[in-house]
Amino acid sequence: AQKVTQAQTEISVVEKEDVTLDCVYETRDTTYYLFWYKQPPSGELVFLIRRNSFDEQNEISGRYSWNFQKSTSSFNFTITASQVVDSAVYFCALSPTDSWGKLQFGAGTQVVVTP
């Protein structure tokens, strides 16, 4: 069985602070994908990143960075120098590589960035 845990329900920061969102997962699959999505107040989900379990390199994209640690089953997401536009709910998700229908989402973390 798969499980994704996002222990932080809500994080509030002041603009320009860094914020790190935790994601811990459980799976029996030897290969899998990990994802992060952003859901702004408008409702649609925005895909941010997909990471294959074979690739443990950290990734940086602008102000976003991801730290994948297979040893601790974690895939944490950091927003550097946060902005008000970063206010959203962020979801971590997990999927086997051979079954797209088995994408399992965490409960999400609400990020509130105030000016």
Added chain:
Amino acid sequence: DGGITQSPKYLFRKEGQNVTLSCEQNLNHDAMYWYRQDPGQGLRLIYYSQIVNDFQKGDIAEGYSVSREKKESFPLTVTSAQKNPTAFYLCASSTRARGPPQHFGDGTRLSIL
């Protein structure tokens, strides 16, 4: 611009009534998905389809039905058998090569009258 269009944005259902949520995509994606989102929770998969005329049940398919007669369209019917339909419904799509959904619609919020 390519994308996923969901309609209506808001929908109200009377007791005992079936309602259909529309999802259309012009991305030429093979796979389409329906998810349900309840407050404070992640998304749960209702149904998905990887090719035309084929679809599979997700984790919470009871009380829902779908069809996939065209590649572009994947409507979801919420039947009267779904006793707690009030939720936010999201449609998504992906290409076969890129795996699980990476494009989502704006969602439909369904409420009971």
